[in-house]
Every structure is written in C-alpha cells, then in structure tokens.
Amino acid sequence: MSSVLVSGASIAGLCAAAQLADRGFTVTVVERAPALRRTGSPIDVRGEALNIAREMGILDQIYARRVVNSGREHFTTFVDHNGDPVAALPNSEASDSDEDIEIARDSLIDILHGLIADRVTFVYDESVVGVTESPDAVTVVFASGKVKPFDIVIGADGIHSSVRRAVFGPELNFRRHLGVYFSIVELPLGTSAHGESFTYNVPGLLAGITDFGSRTLGFLAFRSPEIEYDYHDLNAQKQLILDAFEGEHGWRVQELTDAVRNAPDLYFDSVSQVRMTTWSHERVVLVGDAAHAAALFSGRGTSLAMMGARALGEALVAPGAAELSSAYAAYEAAHRGHVLRAQEGVPEARDIMVPDTASALAERNLRFPLRAA
Ligand SMILES: Cc1cc2nc3c(=O)[nH]c(=O)nc-3n(C[C@H](O)[C@H](O)[C@H](O)COP(=O)(O)OP(=O)(O)OC[C@H]3O[C@@H](n4cnc5c(N)ncnc54)[C@H](O)[C@@H]3O)c2cc1C
Incomplete structure (x- = not known):
C-alpha cells in the first residue's frame, strides 16, 4: 500500500x-x-x-497568524432595523476555551x-x-x-x-439539510467598527458584518427547504441569496446584497x-x-x-x-x-443565529440580554 x-x-x-x-x-x-x-x-x-x-x-x-479580535466582549451583537443593539451573544456560547x-x-x-x-x-x-x-x-x-x-x-x-x-x-x-443556506462575502476593509461583529435578524433571515482586523466579511443566511441548483454556478448562488432578501431593507441589508451582486467569488452552501x-x-x-x-x-x-x-x-x-x-x-x-x-x-446554534419566527427571535433576544458580557 x-x-x-x-x-x-x-x-x-x-x-x-x-x-x-x-x-x-x-x-x-x-x-x-x-x-x-x-x-x-x-x-x-x-x-x-x-x-x-x-x-x-x-x-x-x-x-x-491567528485573528486577534481586539478583545471584543461578545461573539456578536444583535441589532434591530435601525442598527441599535438589542441583545448580544457571549463569547462563551461560541468557544470551548481560551486556548481555541x-x-x-x-x-x-x-x-x-x-x-x-x-x-x-x-x-x-x-x-x-x-x-x-x-x-x-x-x-x-x-x-x-x-x-x-x-x-x-x-x-x-x-x-x-x-x-x-x-x-x-x-x-x-x-447529507441532511438543516433548513438554512449561508453565504459569506468579502466587504471593503473598515466597512464596520474595528474588531466588532453585528447581526441583524428578521424571522428566517440573518444579515451580519464582522470586522476581523485585517478583513471585513458580510454574512447573509436564510431559512429554506432544500433547493436544487448547480453548486458550482456562482450566478445561481447569487440569485438565490438576492431572491431570499428581496423586499428586506432593514439595517445594512442593501449594502450586503450589493456586495453579493458584485462579488467575484463568495462562499454559499446549504447548512448540512x-x-x-x-x-x-x-x-x-x-x-x-x-x-x-x-x-x-x-x-x-x-x-x-x-x-x-x-x-x-x-x-x-x-x-x-x-x-x-x-x-x-x-x-x-x-x-x-x-x-x-x-x-x-x-440545531440549537442554528436557532440562535437564524430564529425562524417572531416569537423565537424575541425569546432569543431575551435569553441573551445586552448586559450579559
Ligand atoms: C471555499 C470554502 C469556504 C469555506 N468557508 C467556510 C467558512 O467560512 N466557515 C466555515 O465554518 N466553514 C467554511 N468552509 C467549510 C470548511 O472548510 C469545512 O467545514 C472544514 O474545514 C472541513 O473541510 P473539508 O476539507 O472536509 O471540506 P471543504 O473545506 O469543503 O473542502 C473540500 C475541497 O474539495 C474540493 N472539491 C470539491 N469537489 C471536488 C471534486 N469533485 N474533485 C476535487 N476536489 C473537489 C473543494 O474545492 C474544496 O477545496 C468552507 C469551505 C470552502 C470549500
């Protein structure tokens, strides 16, 4: 052998x-x-x-070469339609130990x-x-x-x-599709506050921006049953994302969908x-x-x-x-x-990040209040 x-x-x-x-x-x-x-x-x-x-x-x-995230207090801060903070996910929810x-x-x-x-x-x-x-x-x-x-x-x-x-x-x-599609797109560096991460949800949708110091990334995710498409077709991927966010204008969604439209490459896949x-x-x-x-x-x-x-x-x-x-x-x-x-x-992490109903979203925000640093 x-x-x-x-x-x-x-x-x-x-x-x-x-x-x-x-x-x-x-x-x-x-x-x-x-x-x-x-x-x-x-x-x-x-x-x-x-x-x-x-x-x-x-x-x-x-x-x-690790990412030094300027010691941000939270894994992400959840914001409302206007960008005002409403809840925050503590780092402890997303990491195992300080050694990670x-x-x-x-x-x-x-x-x-x-x-x-x-x-x-x-x-x-x-x-x-x-x-x-x-x-x-x-x-x-x-x-x-x-x-x-x-x-x-x-x-x-x-x-x-x-x-x-x-x-x-x-x-x-x-492969078991977990009901969410997730995309990651490069944004111009400095598009967001240094080292900070913000996430905006409406039921079934997630839009986020995280600044990793040397790189700023945008995230768009949506709930959906399995969709048939060509995994390797960038334009097909972009269209699925744009369709899912059609009519949603809260927070910085417009900026993120524009970035998707113009991206030379992006990550898009079923969460499976x-x-x-x-x-x-x-x-x-x-x-x-x-x-x-x-x-x-x-x-x-x-x-x-x-x-x-x-x-x-x-x-x-x-x-x-x-x-x-x-x-x-x-x-x-x-x-x-x-x-x-x-x-x-x-599945629990999915429900925290992309709540599927208004009541699930409200419960998530109550579970992770802003003061829980
Ligand atoms: C471009 C990309 C971006 C990603 N971004 C993230 C992220 O932001 N966050 C995250 O949590 N995970 C991300 N992942 C997934 C993450 O890399 C994996 O979950 C994890 O690292 C395990 O990696 P893997 O090598 O098993 O699979 P993958 O990282 O998915 O790698 C599979 C590799 O196989 C190649 N490949 C596919 N089909 C064929 C074929 N027929 N013949 C030859 N090669 C083939 C792909 O191009 C790819 O290089 C990403 C994966 C890819 C490919």
Missing part, C-alpha cells in the same frame, strides 16, 4: 496528505478548483486539533500547503468522476479523461463529495450535516466534511477534519493495517465519537 490519491485540497485533504506523506506514502492531491480555494471566514482550531498542529510542527505558525485559535481559512490552507508542497503532487482543475475497486488497486477516472490506478483513494472533497457519490451513492442518502454508517469501502475512505460534516454552526468542521486525518494516518500504519478493513475500522473507532458530539449541538 503506497500510492494514495486525495480528492480535495482543503483542510481535510491537505491534512490527510500531510499525515500520509509523513508516514511514507506517495501522495497525489487533485483539486477541482484551478487553485487552492481561499474564500471563507476565519475558522477555529480547538481541542485535540491544537495538539495535532503541534505534532505537525505548525502550531507556532497558526498562532502567529481563530485563524483565517486561507492562512490555515497556506500553512498546510506549505508543509507538503515539496513532497506531494498537486493537480488542479481536475476531479474524480469514476472509481472502480478491485482486489489489487482502485482505478480512478478523472474529468480530463485520464485513468490511473492507486492503492488507496481518500475522498476529502467536502459535503458534495464526488468520491462519496461514486462509491457510496447519491448525496441525499447521506453528513451522516454515514461507514466512511470506507474496500480501498476508498472519506475524511472531513465528505464523511461527517457537522455543519457551519458547529464551529468544529476544521478541527474534526484535522483529527480525522490524523486518526486515518495512524490507522494506516498500525500493526495489521495491510488488511485495509482493519485499518479503516480503527480510524472510525477512534474518530466517530468526536463527530457525534460535534453534530449534536448544531
């Missing part, structure tokens, strides 16, 4: 590539995008993921990529479209038409994973969890969101991706690992409990 294909060059894929390259595997990473994807808001490295970063030798870099490190997603991607760029082969603008497993190899058909055998294929290609679809079946057998009874099949195994997305409101997707990648790396070199089914069973046994705990609290 020596040649490994990793599909997806985000947190899970880069971590899996690093864990396996460190253990002597020959690793190729394919990424559908033409380059590493750099959008998104800062993400949290927390709990055991901090130890993993230390073991990987990147904790100091992560710490050095918040880092821009692109900074973490750069650090992980830098760790392995000279010993892992990266292929961009490429994607897995077919997988055939046999006792001796797993043969991969790529979108470019190339066909290549590998010993192991790792699907690290996110909640809409192609590897999962090719090997385990249709996405909707595993992925739940599977197994993450492996013969020579194919899933890591990160492809296997077990906990959903954006968990704040744990990145840490889980790092933890899963290490658990898989360890399992693949443990005694008896030549029997892949044993290695994969050990990976799942080590990691599944962490995933289930992270997935549990998400």
Whole structure:
C-alpha cells in the first residue's frame, strides 16, 4: 500500500496528505478548483486539533497568524432595523476555551500547503468522476479523461463529495439539510467598527458584518427547504441569496446584497450535516466534511477534519493495517465519537443565529440580554 490519491485540497485533504506523506506514502492531491480555494471566514482550531498542529510542527505558525479580535466582549451583537443593539451573544456560547485559535481559512490552507508542497503532487482543475475497486488497486477516472490506478483513494472533497457519490451513492442518502443556506462575502476593509461583529435578524433571515482586523466579511443566511441548483454556478448562488432578501431593507441589508451582486467569488452552501454508517469501502475512505460534516454552526468542521486525518494516518500504519478493513475500522473507532458530539449541538446554534419566527427571535433576544458580557 503506497500510492494514495486525495480528492480535495482543503483542510481535510491537505491534512490527510500531510499525515500520509509523513508516514511514507506517495501522495497525489487533485483539486477541482484551478487553485487552492481561499474564500471563507476565519475558522477555529480547538481541542485535540491544537495538539495535532503541534505534532505537525505548525502550531507556532497558526498562532502567529491567528485573528486577534481586539478583545471584543461578545461573539456578536444583535441589532434591530435601525442598527441599535438589542441583545448580544457571549463569547462563551461560541468557544470551548481560551486556548481555541481563530485563524483565517486561507492562512490555515497556506500553512498546510506549505508543509507538503515539496513532497506531494498537486493537480488542479481536475476531479474524480469514476472509481472502480478491485482486489489489487482502485482505478480512478478523472474529468480530463485520464485513468490511473492507486492503492488507496481518500475522498476529502467536502459535503458534495464526488468520491462519496461514486462509491457510496447519491448525496441525499447521506447529507441532511438543516433548513438554512449561508453565504459569506468579502466587504471593503473598515466597512464596520474595528474588531466588532453585528447581526441583524428578521424571522428566517440573518444579515451580519464582522470586522476581523485585517478583513471585513458580510454574512447573509436564510431559512429554506432544500433547493436544487448547480453548486458550482456562482450566478445561481447569487440569485438565490438576492431572491431570499428581496423586499428586506432593514439595517445594512442593501449594502450586503450589493456586495453579493458584485462579488467575484463568495462562499454559499446549504447548512448540512453528513451522516454515514461507514466512511470506507474496500480501498476508498472519506475524511472531513465528505464523511461527517457537522455543519457551519458547529464551529468544529476544521478541527474534526484535522483529527480525522490524523486518526486515518495512524490507522494506516498500525500493526495489521495491510488488511485495509482493519485499518479503516480503527480510524472510525477512534474518530466517530468526536463527530457525534460535534453534530449534536448544531440545531440549537442554528436557532440562535437564524430564529425562524417572531416569537423565537424575541425569546432569543431575551435569553441573551445586552448586559450579559
Ligand atoms: C471555499 C470554502 C469556504 C469555506 N468557508 C467556510 C467558512 O467560512 N466557515 C466555515 O465554518 N466553514 C467554511 N468552509 C467549510 C470548511 O472548510 C469545512 O467545514 C472544514 O474545514 C472541513 O473541510 P473539508 O476539507 O472536509 O471540506 P471543504 O473545506 O469543503 O473542502 C473540500 C475541497 O474539495 C474540493 N472539491 C470539491 N469537489 C471536488 C471534486 N469533485 N474533485 C476535487 N476536489 C473537489 C473543494 O474545492 C474544496 O477545496 C468552507 C469551505 C470552502 C470549500
């Protein structure tokens, strides 16, 4: 077992590539995008993921590039139609401990990529479209038409994973939409008070702006049942957001929808969890969101991706690992409990951030009064 294909060059894929390259595997990473994807808001490295970063030798870099949020008192301040504060979510509701490190997603991607760029082969603008497993190899058909055998294929290609679809079946057998779509758009730096975060809700909608010091991001989210659209079509994504906010003119919604209209790129996706009874099949195994997305409101997707990648790396070199089914069973046994705990609290976080009715919104504001710093 020596040649490994990793599909997806985000947190899970880069971590899996690093864990396996460190253990002597020959690793190729394919990424559908033409380059590493750099959008998104800062993400949290927390709990055991901090130890993993230390073991990987990147904790100091992560710490050095952390987001310093100027010590804001609250995770976010909820405002009304006019922008007047009405409630505030304490930091303690959103973090596990003071040890957590918040880092821009692109900074973490750069650090992980830098760790392995000279010993892992990266292929961009490429994607897995077919997988055939046999006792001796797993043969991969790529979108470019190339066909290549590998010993192991790792699907690290996110909640809409192609590897999962090719090997385990249709996405909707595993992905559970939690009733919210979420978008993140870059705003001009300084659009909002330094280090501050504001969130405006009307039932079923969220509009927010957070200044992260070196970057200001806008957030627009809306409640909706599952919508069918092309995940990769930026204009289709923009139209869904604009339709959801049509007629809403409170606070700074107009400014945010204008930013969406003009954005060269943005993050938009269903807030979903992925739940599977197994993450492996013969020579194919899933890591990160492809296997077990906990959903954006968990704040744990990145840490889980790092933890899963290490658990898989360890399992693949443990005694008896030549029997892949044993290695994969050990990976799942080590990691599944962490995933289930992270997935549990998400509906509550969703209801706090995007209340669906006027009474739920009023109750949320009463629960988190302004004085609770
Ligand atoms: C652009 C982007 C922005 C994000 N922003 C946020 C955010 O602001 N807040 C947050 O909490 N989470 C965000 N996430 C999700 C977060 O990165 C993950 O929840 C977590 O880090 C686990 O990562 P992952 O590597 O499993 O999946 P992901 O980060 O989703 O990465 C999957 C990777 O696979 C690639 N890919 C997809 N399909 C294929 C294919 N067929 N072939 C090859 N490659 C493929 C994608 O381009 C992507 O690079 C974002 C994800 C992306 C891709």
